[in-house]
Amino acid sequence: MTGFPLLYEIDLTNFRSIRGRVQTPLDAKMVLVHGENGAGKTSLLTAIEIALTGRAIALQRADPAYAKQLIYRHADTYRHADTGNIALTTTGLIGSNQFSASFNAEGITERSVLSPSLAAFFSERCYLPQSMLGQLLQIYQESDSSPNSPLARFVTELLGLDRLDAIETGLAPVDDLRNLRKTSRLFAPTESEKQRLERSLADYQSSRALAQRDFTAALAAVNEAWAALELDGKVDEKSLPTLDYPRDTKSDEDELSTLFVHRRNLEFIRRSLSSDSDNAAAAAEASLVAEHRGAGEALAKWTSEYQARITDLEKRVAELLPDISTSAASVVSWHVEASGRLAEDLRQTRERVAKMSADTNRRAALMSELDVERKNLKTIDDEIGLIGSNADRLAEILSNINAVIVDDYCPVCDRNFAETRQGALVDHVHRKVSRLSGSAERLLGLSRNRSAQQELIESLVREQAEIDARFGAAGQLSTLARREAELETVVSELASLAEPIAAYARISAQEVGARRAISNLQSQSSSRTTALEQLGEIASALSLDTPGQLQASDGMLVNLEPEVAARIERVTHRSNSRRKLVDSEKQAKLLLDRKNELDQRVARETSLVAQKVASLRRATKIRTDAQTIRERVESVRAAIIRREFNDRLNRLWRDLFVRLAPNEPFVPAFQIPTHSTNQLKPRLITRHRSGGAGGTPGAMLSSGNLNTAALTLFLALHLTVAPQLPWLVLDDPIQSMDDVHIAHFAALLRTLSKEHHRQIVVAVHDRQLFEYLRLELSPAFADDSLLTVELSRSGSRDTHLFSKRYHHQEETALIHAA
Structure with a gap:
């Protein structure tokens, strides 16, 4: 599944026409809901809106007291439900992904919803109820040039132009600096106090900068010594006061003494090996060591190429089979x-x-x-x-x-x-x-x-x-x-790892064989055997691999001598660094205390200056803001209208409408005045594709294309803004459409899901249409997903819900044929 937010799962109990409890997953890019009239399709989609926003706008328009009708009601009064609830789970949202609503016969009692801005975006741009589609058609039929027409009110609310009018009215009295000074009698004293505080703040900041510079240098010295001691992490300002590390140097002195003993023993072994004349055995041993090294490199290459996949796969297998043995013993x-x-x-x-x-x-x-x-x-x-x-x-x-x-x-x-x-x-x-x-x-x-x-x-x-x-x-x-x-x-x-694992088995067998041959050869020479035992003791004391199984004694001696010398140098350096760390720590703590004290003073003075600056800014900006806003309200209104309608909304609306109705010669659009106006007076018109003007949509478009115009307008409004919520929930959007429109609509849904990364939930009541969309929207790629949800009722009027998930199935027949 993709990483964008998804509607994941919903759980309903006794909600509207749904009796009892139903639960269905929603975690697919495409969710197709089917049910006969009255089965609960609209109830399911309305439940999503209430869980996310706390209300159902379409129901509220029809009945302000709709919340009292949310509980399931049966024909027999004694079978009414007492309480109901909605629980919706999402994924990918910042913050909470659990939303819910509880209700009874008195209305909604508890709710956990989106923030107001996201809730408004979902209701206006993501959810198209069936009743809203009818209202859009009514807007087309009754539109005129009056600023109080249904279309004008709808667009004014959509663009928020009423807010511009409110801003202009509210700022009209504030237009003169004298009025500003009258409303704030402390303006001049505030300016004087601000200057005094700024001078004091500058002095504290200068002292603080010097303290910070000294502390940074001391902390760098601490970290230098800390790194030399190979201690974990890094010392910072927060961890410095509680720094914990071994300060005693006795352990370093004991380790140096042991390393000097190892160096003398290595010199003795070298002299004893130099008298051995069995050069043929040494050459054979070197050849076997090279063979063993080659097998080890092959194993290392195999590990770098496949171990990450096996480790990841092993975690997934362990989640499915917790009691399975790990691959550490035998892959x-x-x-x-x-x-x-x-x-x-x-x-x-x-x-x-x-x-x-x-x-x-x-x-x-x-x-x-x-x-x-x-x-x-x-x-x-x-x-x-x-x-x-x-x-x-x-x-x-x-x-x-x-x-x-x-x-x-x-x-x-x-x-x-x-x-x-x-x-x-x-x-x-x-x-x-x-x-x-x-x-x-x-x-x-x-x-x-x-x-x-x-x-x-x-x-x-x-x-x-x-x-x-x-x-x-x-x-x-x-x-x-x-x-x-x-x-x-x-x-x-x-299954895909079967062949690589077989190769691993062959390489492992080769590595084990070479190791055994080296061991057999080395056991035939008494002097080398004794040297290997001594080298093994030294290597073991140094926590290194023993030479008896992995390499020749001469090679091991060559490796151990510089290792001992390096460790002597390293321990000496560590002992010196430990002493340096103790001294640097004391100096850094003193400087940190000084810096913290200056930080508190700077913060106090900065807060006071910020208060005075904020007061002065508010006072000085009132006049400028009022004049600028009053002058630009009208131009901003006109710019918003032209940009939203001509440059974005009309263009996108046209593209969507032509895609769904390719044979319709007239295309709906908003007609916007070219001159500035204090009132919004849009008109709905149609334009011929050749460029000529047409009449209103109600006069020029068929019933099916009117429905297409309303549907594409909603989609255009959704796509013209940034997707705060990448969801589209459509309740029976296919009304009066012929087969051509439906086919193009299915292709559009796939495009919105695939290219625009939208999760789409569509409800339909026609069985043939449901089966057609199920086939058209079936996953065509590996990251596609389709979930069908079917609602029905039993003889006792209980609601039953059946969901089925469809995944992409790779076509293998053509591959085998090729």
Whole structure:
């Protein structure tokens, strides 16, 4: 990711149309938000504005009491949320990068926002709400030459010309030096006191300069002796009073005594080696030493070329695998272990990302399925209630009665059923039993269906609980996605180092072989063996490499003799420097105390002089400033208007509009008077590309091109000033645009992101448009990034948010084909 400030992550709870808590990353150069109408796109972008600025200007224009409507409200009053909050994280800003807002039904209760200037810049130049786009179109349609027209008021507020009018009015009374003296009766006494203080200050400054010169010389002597003693750091004015170092010279005297003993021993070894006549062994030993040196130089070259990369890579691997062994023991073993474990970790991470994505989708589907199945269970319960609970028992009784019927006389009431003229009594009872038995069977079937439905609901609830248990903390999916990207990068880097590490193994083997050959050769000569042992003892005492493994004894002797001589000279110099340091320290501390005392006096006198000078400057500049400002207010106003509109805004607006609408012959622009004026009277016009004048934009442009004109005007206003915040947040900017305009708009977004280093957040509601922009804005280079955010609602009206990150994928098919 680049080093410019980024919107990094936002966490919302019960904000406007968003129910519950949603969290999404925003750390990509291009963020594409999609959702159907009412899903929460505008709420997400409005939350960004409130977190950064503490207010929502578009909502405030529509309803001054909008803050009381920020909390999520449900159709059922009892399901209203009590509190809500917004937490936004950014990166790269100076100061705080954490912004938040808490709110309830009474309004915003707590907030942590940008500074007023940055907040105003974001609202005016970075965020284009959907409702604001409509207001710009209204400005085009209702514009006229009146200074009170909607367009004139908008531009006046934009350029801050009302401030120039206020300055001219406020400074009108202050136009005469006599008025200045009347308002400040202490002007003359202040001038006299200033002269006296300046003379006193000059005396103190002269004395202070002399003290500073002497102290600088003394401190230089301290640092010279300090450096000679090879002590850490450098002595400065701050560390001088508490300077701590060994002042005793006894250790130097003991070290000199030891060095003199080493020098006598080296002279004895040289005499003993000069009698050895085995020149062939010495030549062979020198050849092996040269071979060993060559292998060591190859290792050093390899280390200078690859060690930094391996060290950096080892840190990144350690962050991913804290328990892995370091490369100090064996680079080859470390590389093999890291490659294998990271490849396995990458595979497991990919599986977890896929699993969590599937769980997220299944969790949303389960909520909808549970709503449906619970409604089915209620329908079964209602139908069971309609069937009598005693139908089965009555059918059994009638069946027993039917066995004793022999004619049409009822065995219960002893009446003649033939009188009813409904057929035989046996047939009547049989039909009644059949109907009652059918109701009982229906009741039994509904009971079985209810049990099956209940088991299905319990199964869905268990599955939901299992998914919730696996789901983990909020934002874990984003964290895993980032880890997956880091693992892919590190695994690729490890693979690129495979061949250099193999070369390292070969060079190391050559170096070890030469070292062993030298050791074998030297062990065959008793005199040289004895000399090497003595040289090794001396080298060890001097904290140097022992000669038995790395070089010939003659060469080692040549190296040790000048080393001992140099150390004798160095210790002698150090002892003298230590004595010099003690003396210089005492002198420097005395001079420092004197300088500090003069510094306090100079500071006191300087402060008094500055107070008098500031008073006089304020008094003398009031008249000049008032006259100059009054004379130049009108010319400055005209210069601002011409520069902003003609030289910058109109030119940039034209370039952007022509890019999005290449086939439109008329181009919108501001018409500004050429003469000076005390009132701003701009007009919106169109000009033909050939140079001719046109009518107003509302008369000359189509609905789609009016939308394009409004959108490009906002972008031009954003680009005409230095980017205090390099962000562009656009809420459904593509309205009434055809396919050509949309294609050019996508190309413009890529240009703003790539060449102008803007982070762009765009929200759209059309699914086909979302898919098209997702393809057009996909990363084309290694430092490009795209993040898609999709908002939806479940059957229970809970808000669900799904984010997906797209990285640049290098094309390998054409490389292999070539």
